[in-house]
Amino acid sequence: MTDSVRRFSSGAPWEEKFGYSRAVELPNGMVLVAGCTSVAGGEISAGGPYEQAITSFEVAFAALKQVGLGREDVVRTRMYLTHVRDVDDVGRAHKELFDDVRPAASMIIVSGFVDPSLVVEIEIEAYRAGAR
Numbered sequence: 001m002t003d004s005v006r007r008f009s010s011g012a013p014w015e016e017k018f019g020y021s022r023a024v025e026l027p028n029g030m031v032l033v034a035g036c037t038s039v040a041g042g043e044i045s046a047g048g049p050y051e052q053a054i055t056s057f058e059v060a061f062a063a064l065k066q067v068g069l070g071r072e073d074v075v076r077t078r079m080y081l082t083h084v085r086d087v088d089d090v091g092r093a094h095k096e097l098f099d100d101v102r103p104a105a106s107m108i109i110v111s112g113f114v115d116p117s118l119v120v121e122i123e124i125e126a127y128r129a130g131a132r
Contacts, residue, residue: 008066023063029128035121036060049086053093056122076104076125
């Protein structure tokens with residue numbers, strides 16, 4: 001293994017358009033996953049905040065899988081919400097997925113996303129144990 005940064009794409013059109021990677025693996029074992037929403041196959045998934053959170057985490061987990069990591073390797077989550085009323089629904093989704101992992105977590109209320117039907121965006125950071 002080299003001591004270089006590795007970058008991974010999910011193939012989403014915005015990555016090329018805006019110049020970013022879905023995931024970046026650092027030589028120290030940290031893996032940073034860019035903000036993920038409930039867009040799958042170019043379409044926003046139906047559902048409310050709980051469903052959007054679950055789908056957003058699934059998008060993030062798919063990025064982790066590309067680097068050989070999984071949910072159990074997540075050490076930090078950031079959940080961006082457009083409404084404080086959605087805190088319990090998004091928190092419930094987080095608990096279902098991470099209750100046994102217990103990453104550091106933040107929930108932040110924002111004014112909106114690029115598409116007004118999106119109500120949740122998720123960022124995660126994971127750690128590869130034993131990395132140099």
